[in-house]
Amino acid sequence: MKQLTNLSYSLTLLITLVLNVNCKEKTEKKMKEEPIKTATIERSEYGTTTDGKKVALFTLKNKGGIEVEIITYGGRITSLKSPDKEGNLKNVVLGFDNLAQYEEDNPYFGALIGRYGNRIAKGKFTIGDKEYQLAQNNGDNNLHGGLKGFDKQVWDAEISEGETSVSLILSYTSQDMEEGFPGTLETKVTYTLNDHDSLDVLYEATTDKATVVNLTQHAYFNLSGDFSKPILDHIVEIDADHYLPVDSGLIPTGELASVEGTPFDFRQPKMVGQDISVENEQLKLGGGFDHCWVLNNQSKGYREVASAYEPASGRYLEVFTDEPGIQFYTGNFLDGTLPAPTGNYEQRSGLCLETQHYPDSPNQSDFPSVLLEPGEKYMTKTSFKLSTK
């Protein structure tokens, strides 16, 4: 009997041991398989375009409380919530609350812009001995890719989840001669939100024929989160000794003008409203700031190039890029006709910091080249980092 008891005791001990080891292994495995995630991404339905395409909405969140909403229609950032210095979360990018409104002619709110962000004079350029004619959708010129640019396409979406960052990978194949541009352009844009409160935008493209490419992001920021307030009190800094003066169609004249002693000098932080109304031919042509700045330190590649600060909320936006230029646009064409969360979007209710190559580069051989050849890879990165101070 005693022997039996001993045996059963030993058996119980063994089973307990085995179970324990097993359990420990499982917990360890679980810990390895499911690390604590500090960033999340979720998908939901957003709507259907007038031509019957389904549009999805992705919500990216990080540990700092930043929340970004991106739709597959135009790869648009429809909302970017960030805390102010007291921790109050507010959306700081202009947008609409429904797809139909985005589909109507609009000022490219939050959109990915391609194939060519900004203007091409007379919608014309040549590669080798071939001339290409694009739509003249902005006076005589081509603007932001033409009549149906990347801002109006529905992109395919995939997600990728890390422990401290999440990515939305959008892709779109632009067919040979779409909007008049040569070459099948395989385009991929990856939005990554990380725990450093930075939204990174990585642009990649390849072509099967020589073509021109200049992709950008067209978010309009109003860091106050109150879109009924103009952005004139934002303090902007742009690391550029030169800017590109334009003609009456906002095409660069080709001159790289010094910002020294002009309203275009943002080398030290300056209130947007400080010089916007001074008597200046270039400001008149743009209806305010709507120019490309020639960024400093181009040979450094990816670097900080610009920032905007809204003193009342304390929100601070820093822009990093490897691009040579930035179009600083002060929402001059907003005219109070488009619906905002309260009232309408008035002139200067948002500002854009569009990193890019210079406008009209396909026609200006002194500007950095925008030519993409088969076998080459177009790759450029821009980050929007949010904080408070």
Ligand code: GLA
């Ligand atoms: C860019 C252009 C502006 C205007 C806006 C969209 O910023 O430079 O002139 O076209 O896009 O309205």
